Amino acid sequence: xxxxxxxxxxxxxxxxxxxxxxxxxxxxxxxxxxxxxxxxxxxxxxxxxxxxxxxxxxxxxxxxxxxxxxxxxxxxxxxxxxxxxxxxxxxxxxxxxxxxxxxxxxxxxxxxxxxxxxxxxxxxxxxxxxxxxxxxxxxxxxxxxxxxxxxxxxxxxxxxxxxxxxxxxxxxxxxxxxxxxxxxxxxxxxxxxxxxxxxxxxxxxxxxxxxxxxxxxxxxxxxxxxxxxxxxxxxxxxxxxxxxxxxxxxxxxxxxxxxxxxxxxxxxxxxxxxxxxxxxxxxxxxxxxxxxxxxxxxxxxxxxxxxxxxxxxxxxxxxxxxxxxxxxxxxxxxxxxxxxxxxxxxxxxxxxxxxxxxxxxxxxxxxxxxxxxxxxxxxxxxxxxxxxxxxxxxxxxxxxxxxxxxxxxxxxxxxxxxxxxxxxxxxxxxxxxxxxxxxxxxxxxxxxxxxxxxxxxxxxxxxxxxxxxxxxxxxxxxxxxxxxxxxxxxxxxxxxxxxxxxxxxxxxxxxxxxxxxxxxxxxxxxxxxxxxxxxxxxxxxxxxxxxxxxxxxxxxxxxxxxxxxxxxxxxxxxxxxxxxxxxxxxxxxxxxxxxxxxxxxxxxxxxxxxxxxxxxxxxxxxxxxxxxxxxxxxxxxxxxxxxxxxxxxxxxxxxxxxxxxxxxxxxxxxxxxxxxxxxxxxxxxxxxxxxxxxxxxxxxxxxx
Ligand SMILES: Nc1nc2c(ncn2[C@@H]2O[C@H](COP(=O)(O)OP(=O)(O)OP(=O)(O)O)[C@@H](O)[C@H]2O)c(=O)[nH]1
Ligand SMILES: [Mg+2]
Numbered sequence: 001x002x003x004x005x006x007x008x009x010x011x012x013x014x015x016x017x018x019x020x021x022x023x024x025x026x027x028x029x030x031x032x033x034x035x036x037x038x039x040x041x042x043x044x045x046x047x048x049x050x051x052x053x054x055x056x057x058x059x060x061x062x063x064x065x066x067x068x069x070x071x072x073x074x075x076x077x078x079x080x081x082x083x084x085x086x087x088x089x090x091x092x093x094x095x096x097x098x099x100x101x102x103x104x105x106x107x108x109x110x111x112x113x114x115x116x117x118x119x120x121x122x123x124x125x126x127x128x129x130x131x132x133x134x135x136x137x138x139x140x141x142x143x144x145x146x147x148x149x150x151x152x153x154x155x156x157x158x159x160x161x162x163x164x165x166x167x168x169x170x171x172x173x174x175x176x177x178x179x180x181x182x183x184x185x186x187x188x189x190x191x192x193x194x195x196x197x198x199x200x201x202x203x204x205x206x207x208x209x210x211x212x213x214x215x216x217x218x219x220x221x222x223x224x225x226x227x228x229x230x231x232x233x234x235x236x237x238x239x240x241x242x243x244x245x246x247x248x249x250x251x252x253x254x255x256x257x258x259x260x261x262x263x264x265x266x267x268x269x270x271x272x273x274x275x276x277x278x279x280x281x282x283x284x285x286x287x288x289x290x291x292x293x294x295x296x297x298x299x300x301x302x303x304x305x306x307x308x309x310x311x312x313x314x315x316x317x318x319x320x321x322x323x324x325x326x327x328x329x330x331x332x333x334x335x336x337x338x339x340x341x342x343x344x345x346x347x348x349x350x351x352x353x354x355x356x357x358x359x360x361x362x363x364x365x366x367x368x369x370x371x372x373x374x375x376x377x378x379x380x381x382x383x384x385x386x387x388x389x390x391x392x393x394x395x396x397x398x399x400x401x402x403x404x405x406x407x408x409x410x411x412x413x414x415x416x417x418x419x420x421x422x423x424x425x426x427x428x429x430x431x432x433x434x435x436x437x438x439x440x441x442x443x444x445x446x447x448x449x450x451x452x453x454x455x456x457x458x459x460x461x462x463x464x465x466x467x468x469x470x471x472x473x474x475x476x477x478x479x480x481x482x483x484x485x486x487x488x489x490x491x492x493x494x495x496x497x498x499x500x501x502x503x504x505x506x507x508x509x510x511x512x513x514x515x516x517x518x519x520x521x522x523x524x525x526x527x528x529x530x531x532x533x534x535x536x537x538x539x540x541x542x543x544x545x546x547x548x549x550x551x552x553x554x555x556x557x558x559x560x561x562x563x564x565x566x567x568x569x570x571x572x573x574x575x576x577x578x579x580x581x582x583x584x585x586x587x588x589x590x591x592x593x594x595x596x597x598x599x600x601x602x603x604x605x606x607x608x609x610x611x612x613x614x615x616x617x618x619x620x621x622x623x624x625x626x627x628x629x630x631x632x633x634x635x636x637x638x639x640x641x642x643x644x645x646x647x648x649x650x651x652x653x654x655x656x657x658x659x660x661x662x663x664x665x666x667x668x669x670x671x672x673x674x675x676x677x678x679x680x681x682x683x684x685x686x687x688x689x690x691x692x693x694x695x696x697x698x699x700x701x702x703x704x
Contacts, residue, residue, distance in 0.1 A: 019310070019385040020286045023082045024334070026104035028097045030118040031089035034140035035110045036064050037266040038276075039073055039086050045273045046075040056268045068093055068472065070100045070320055072332060072387055077277040083387045091120055091675070092468040094417045095448030099398060101127070102293070102414040103319045103334035103387050106134040106284040108276070113139050113147035117155055119622070119676040125160055126648075127415065131291065132256045134284055138276060142170045142178040143265035149178075153261060165220045166261040168275065169213055171206075180271050181263055182206065184214045185242060185249075192271050221245055224252040253283035287385030292336050293317070294412045295401075298349065303409055306337040310383035314338030314346070316402040317411045319387075321445050331390045333382075333402060336411070340382040340390075340402065347408040348393065349401045398447045418680045419450045419463035420666040421470060423487035425477075431458060438480050442473070449473060454493075461490060467667055489663045494567040494697065495611040495686050498525050503577075504602030506594040517590045519551060520578040523602040525609075526571045528685060532559065533573040547579050550588050554595025563600065564608035565694075565701035570686070571611075574599065610694040611686035613659045618652060619669065622676035626651045632672050636661035637690075650676075656684055660693075 027035040040062075044055035067088040075082045085104055087097040101107065107128050111117050128135055139152050149170050156164045171189055173179035179193035182202055187210065191198045202210055218240060222231060225248040230240055252258040260279065264272030288308035295303045295315060306315055315337040322330050333340075340346070382388040390396070399413045427435065436453070439460050443451035450463035464470040470487060477485045501524040509516040526533060534555075536548045552574075559569040581590075617638065621629050623645065630640055630653060638657035645651050657665075662681060669677050689697070 019288050019383070021080050022286055022385050023080060023106065023280050023284050024085070024104045024287055024385075024387055025082060025280055025284060026085045026087060026097070026100040026107045027110055028087055028100075028107055028124050029089055029110035029121055030112070030115065031066055032115065033089060033110045033112045034266055035089065036067055036086055038110060038138065038140060038264065039084055040064070041266045041270060041273055042075055042084070042277065043073060046077050046277070060268050066090060068096075069322075070096045070332075072103075072389075075277070078281055080281045082277070082280055085387070089118075089120070090468070091670075092466045092472065094120060094465055095446065097124060098127075098414050098416060099319050099447070101133070102317065103332070104133075105287050106136075106280070108280075109135060109137045111137060111139055111152055111156075112141040113149055113152050114141045114144055116152060117159065119674070122159055123678070129160075129256070133291075134254055134256045135259045136253070136276075136279055136284075137164065137259060137261040138272075139261060139263050140266055142263055142272075143267050143270070145177070147178065149263060156261060160259065163220055163224070163257060164259040164261060165217050166213055166263070167217065167279075168261075168263050168272070169210065170263045171202075178263075178265060178271075181275065182210055183275075184210065184217050185245060187214070190271060190275075197271075218245065220258055221249050221252065224248075224257045250283040253279070254285050295409050296412070298408050298410065300410075308337050308384055310339050310385075312337040312384065313407045313409070314340060314402065314404045315409055315411065316340055316382075318393075318396045318398055318400040318402070320398055321396055323445070328391060329394050329396070331393055331396045332387065333390055334387050335382055335384050337384050338404070339384070340388070342381075345405055347401075347403050347405050348396060349403070349408065349410045350397060350399075397444050413447070416447055417465055417678065419448055419465050419469075420679060420681055421466065421664065422461055422463045422490040423470060424490055425460040425462055426486040426488055427481070428483040428485075429481075431460070435481060436460070439477065442477055442480060446473070457491060459491065462487070465666070466670075467664075490659075492660055493613055494565070494689070496562050496564055496567050496569045496608050497571045497611060498523055498563075498569075498603060499607045499609045500525065502602040502604070502606035504598040504600070504605060506597035506601060508590045508594040508597065517579070517581040517587075517594050519576065519580075519591075519594050519598050521551075521555070521595075521598045521602055522575045522577060523599060524573050524575070526573050528571055528611075528687070530571045530573075532556070532570070535573060535575045537575050537577055538579060544579070546588070547581075547591055548576055550591035551576060551579065551595035551598075554592035554597075555599045557592070558596040558599045563603040565610060565698045567610070610689040610697055612689040612693075614656050614684050614687050615659055615662060615681040616654065616684040617657050617662070617665070617679060617681045618654045619673075619677055619679040620646065620650055620652050621673045623649050623651050625673045625676060626653060628672045629653055629669070629677070630655075632668070633657060636665075657681075658687075658689075659683075 027039060029035055040059055044059055047055045067086055069088065071086045073084050073086065075084060085100040087100045109121060109125065137156055139149055141147055142149060153166055166184065168181040168183055170178040171180040171182050171191060173193040180189060180191040182189050187202060189200050189202050191200055225231065227244060227248050230244045230248055249258065253260060262272060262276055262279065264270060264276065292306045292308050295306060297303050306312060316333045316335040318331050318333050320332045401409060401411045403409045425439065429435070440451060443449045443462060448465050452461040454461055462473065464473055474485050474487060501522060503520065503522050505518065505520045507516060507518045534552050555574055563569055619629055626643065630643065633640055633653070633655045636657050638655040640653060640655045642654040643651065669679060
């Protein structure tokens, strides 16, 4: 059924469209490669002929800001509706392309012919290849003098393999600038040098160049083809049939076996846009014909694979949530199966809150496709395969699953980059519960932010991906809170323990004259992780439970306050040796104070060791930077425990590193590994701090 446009509103009638006529395509690539620009040109191109010129004219006057959050735009081309998801290329927002990939069925990798490919794009490519997501490469900036199409092709093939092949070559005008395309299969030129498109035969002098590139393309198609007819022509040395070749190429692209490279210049008189749309329409898969995510029931047991049709059980996943100026939250969701009907009861299950499934019986609206130049369509039903905007689901968070109450389910979260830069938030106002709720709510709208609340210190600790990611979060939070929010490096959670056994004695004179209490204790260090242990070793005759309990209270209080530098004491056995009082029992308060005195006196008899937190850091990095990463870790007092090659040009380095030296590690690592890195850090244990550093910390604590 062809899609039709209303003659009155110029809007497309979506009610009639089938999933076969739908494509969900994500744009990924380095920042500045031209993703947003390309999408703007595609939108201008696809607007009806009468408005296209105006749309292009408007583009010329617009500057494009770097993207920070994923955004969906819809284009209708030749009866196919394409949901494009634009993503940021900057490392600060590395969670966004991953969320967008979950919603998409195919990916366009956008690379600039001037700047090339970055490590983050190569990582994303590997993820797509692993999941067999169909891909195409779009090379932009070809209008610029410094553009080098052949160089990008060579880099793609070196990094990603020979099945990445150009479908076109850029055509250069007499002045050397790119002014059109040569279609390699059809051997046709789309020439824009006169200011309008002219289709013609290639110039004779391009003959050998075109022939070589064409042979490479045909060989790639034949290598992946199982069409007998096509293979026969190759054996017979005939020129293969173009239609058969084209059909075979489309199948290979849809399977992710061949990745075509397309060429474009996103300038008002650019080229290559119609070719990109044609490729998406003919070769990228429709939703549902394609992989569906791994789904479990509420207890975590896998559910039979989804059917992916509109009649099946409802299954959708929230890809993004956004807080509007009116305080209303809107969400973007991808429907994997079934039909989401506005205003019905649904189950919403969280990524963060274990397996809990909560019923949401809200009045919500679904909007078929979001932010499109064809306008937003409020629809009652959003069906399998589509990407929709939902309002009224105020508790939804990215990664959450929407399902029916009868068959509740959970979609696995997508692969998330780890936030590795921790800071403590500093507020201009007192931290109360409403402020804490704002922090928690903003942090939970970005899955790549981790939020911890440190009970000991009442600190809000925020973990982000990079410094600019943190700055963006602080700016948003400042807006929400209404006063400035800053960040300080994370306060280290140091601990104290004793280096050896110490004996302590305390005398306390009670309020009444001629009365008082005394006690003797011994404190000895225990192995790491043992905690505190209390032993009553007084002669039976002296044993009095109340006395021991009061002494223990006093000792515990002092241990929480620290014995040398103000940090909690751990891993200690305290043995009560003797207790005496002049009166029958002694006052409770006297025993508590005596306990505190005794443990301080025991500490004075030996030395206090400071324990510092150590993290297990795992860095994955390109082989050529392994030596630099190891040297840098060693400088941070890191103990490298493993260093393994992962193949594919990458290695994994594991080290135990004191947290003291990991403050801005993600920022520093980038300059050592040139963006080829990823790393994780998890708390491992506390271990003794070197004496010199410990002395410094103790001196600082005395100065406070
Ligand atoms: N000459 C030329 N300039 C281009 C082309 N494509 C993009 N640009 C320019 O390159 C700059 C960056 O383009 P964007 O579209 O913002 O890049 P992006 O990939 O969306 O970047 P992020 O959103 O940061 O990931 C803009 O100034 C564009 O005008 C092109 O084909 N030719
Ligand atoms: Mg952009």
